[in-house]
Amino acid sequence: MGLIVQVCKVLGLVLIGLLTIMLIRTATFPSKQPEVTECKALDTDFIQADKDLIRRFQEAIRIQSISWSRFEIELDEVTKLHLFLEKSFPLIHSSSLVTKEVINGHSLLYTVQGSDPTLMPYMLAAHQDVVPVKDQDWDYPPFEAREVDGYIYGRGTIDDKHALMGIMEALEFRLKLKQIPKRTVYLAFGHDEEVYGKNGAGKIAAELVKRRVMFDFILDEGAIIVNNIFKGLDKPVGLVCVVEKGIVTLNLSVEALPTGHSSMPTPETNIGILTRALSRLEHHRQPILFGHGPEQQMFEHLASEAKFPLRFIITNMWFFRPLFGWVLTKLGPSTNAFARTTTAITMIHGGFKTNVLPPNAWAIVNHRVHPAQTLQQVVDHDHSIINDDRVKIKVEEGLEASFISPYDRDAHGYQVISHSMRQVFPSVLVAPGVMIGNTDTRYYWNLTKNIYRFTPTIAMGTEDLKRFHGVNERISVSNYEKVVNFFYHVMQNADEMAVSLPHGHSQEL
Template identity: 50%
Template sequence: MPYMLLAHMDVVPASQEGWHVPPFSAQELDGFIYGRGTVDNKNSAIGILQALEFLLRRDYRPRRSFYIGIGHDEEVSGRKGAMKIAALLETRGVKLVFLLDEGSVILDGFLEGIKKPVPLIAITEKGSITANFSVESAPGHSSAPPKEMSIGILAAALSRLEQNPMPNLFGQGPEIMTLEYLASEFSFPLNLIMSNLWLFSPVISRIFEQKPSTNALIRTTTAITMFNAGIKSNVIPPSAKATVNFRIHPSQTVEEVLEIVKNTIADDRVKIDIQEAFDPLPISPWDDRAFGVQIFRRTLLDVFPDVGSVAPGICIGNTDSRHFTNLTDAIYRFNPVVFKPDDVPRVHGLNERISVEGYEKQVEFLFQLIQNSDISKLPKPHAESHEL
């Protein structure tokens, strides 16, 4: 069966303000290439093509077929790119042994007690709800205001959503697998704690809640992203509108989250209109029989010999890969780039960059992965493999 390498060329907007160099210059500075898309996700798109070029120069002839999919509208849900690609392949009866897209990375310095960089390969991604909230009220003159107005009513409702986060679901999703696979990488006494999560889960879950990056792994998150109201300084606002984005934990559904939202707001004056919603993605196989997993492990050892255990994880964002569930149940989200904590704000933020060495490693990873996939049966499992 063939496999597929997926990437996207489109990027989110960027203005010059706050950048060290023009955001679309791809300028090299102190060993880094700066520019919008350098890690999301032109690095993968160009890396795939460059790896192919190197293989072609060597007259390499792959024995296992594979597909390259490069979308152009991932940042706006991929409806005209990845969705069309997936639909075309489905009409042709294509089935994939695995699919590799962007998502997680090699984490360096994220988890206290782990010294080695950790390759985290996402085996699912969170679901999403984008909802518009609105309150309508009669306009009037600001000199005689009513007791409650549209802005205040909606602001209070949204404040209740912020002050009452979704439930902590640590242990009910793949995050528990992540820690189990990494348990041996932790120094003492954390290695004992991570090896006995049945006992220490309450403590770990509270620790995870402290940082946005780990809090997102254990619950459905709520982000109020837009708020619009008012037409003039002396006019009672006839309406107030806001947009809220929820990223749904793998153990919940759209329906369950919306029920919690309605109960938390508890105000019929606030109308909710769903702009887009989809459940979390199915969890991909992660065991010694999963062809893709063994290929990723082997390739990581080839290219990044100093990393720690390869672990399954959750992609807290959304990717084009969600459109390919009819072609395979083995969807993996991994960008072979080393990330330090200060790299995270650069994604969709200021001074997005990739190191020259990091990009070279990415090309090497893809170059090796294509060759490593040219086997008829699974390689012998590496010693770090776990039985689930």
């Protein structure tokens, strides 16, 4: 009995010591948020959303540059957008510093020459095209760009013409102030991002590779600013995505059993074999990989503003990581997507008549691949889970996850973006994140090792998230004003900000 008491005392002291260490870590965990001078409307370099600026944005939205499919794009509307940009931004199109090129007939590449050739250039990217709409489902016509209660409704307002126009407005403003950039900047606007971008960004990238252009960093569309992202975190969060998940689409087919009449069925059918395989995939998901990508660091960047007990858990992830990763997979589809490779059965086909046994059956399974996994590892996992040689698995298409771009204090591009975000959105917490979809950046991997994905758009709730590629897409006038100022500060900070050092506004330089 005495030995048991002694063991319990020792265990108690160990637990008290462990808890003490964890509480000290919680209390002393440093903030990873950049300290900046807030961008204010009274600043001499603040870009006001006046009537002309809003009118230009509305006119861009009215141009119906729809990508219906890879083979059907409203190219006449894309051309109309080009002419509109020339008319709307006369300083850009007349400046001796700026060279405009049309790539592959429809994509745009602007080069703004910097004054210091020793500095590596950077690139800002957006896309000209938008996804199709069903007019009858909208409260307001999707290409009218009507302003209602401080919001502009229209296809492209948050994907991605607000970024394209914001970049152009910011550059036009710099030229108006006669600001000569120190660092050369490229502006890349593909015309087919919504249908995989092969003929737009793909051709832009090929041209830049041919010229041996390398970039300090690239910024393209990505995650947005979201409120109430987790319980225990009251402030909005903006994720600068430093990696993009891979994608692999699989065709699962079964042609193992002969056809016949349904009045004399075999014990199994091809459809039955296939559906059991699909059920196994849904019930035995890909492994949890939380912490093997930048997901843990994402939470640690938010820790200083989290409430107890979330702060206690995040600051002691060395202890809670396995449990926390498991919890993420149970909270919902969005958090599950951070923690593992996702599995989605998107198509299924089998049979052609009600009284005939199907000669074959097939289904499409789409995986979005965690950066810690390869496509082959995903396919191997599916084979092991299905464990049935009658089910044939064929890779229809695939793209490995991107490399992870740096996001420490010495990562110039990440620091430029995060500082700019905090200057324009001062209440927003910045953290590195994972892009769960795919963007044009897939074509830019050979141009830099510093690729970042962020869209300066604020989603107030789940209803706003549904507007992406959905009904009643909109942006507030105040948000669009911040979009323009965000890109202006990116341009300023890319020129003036030394690595790891904060930067104020231009009048403070």
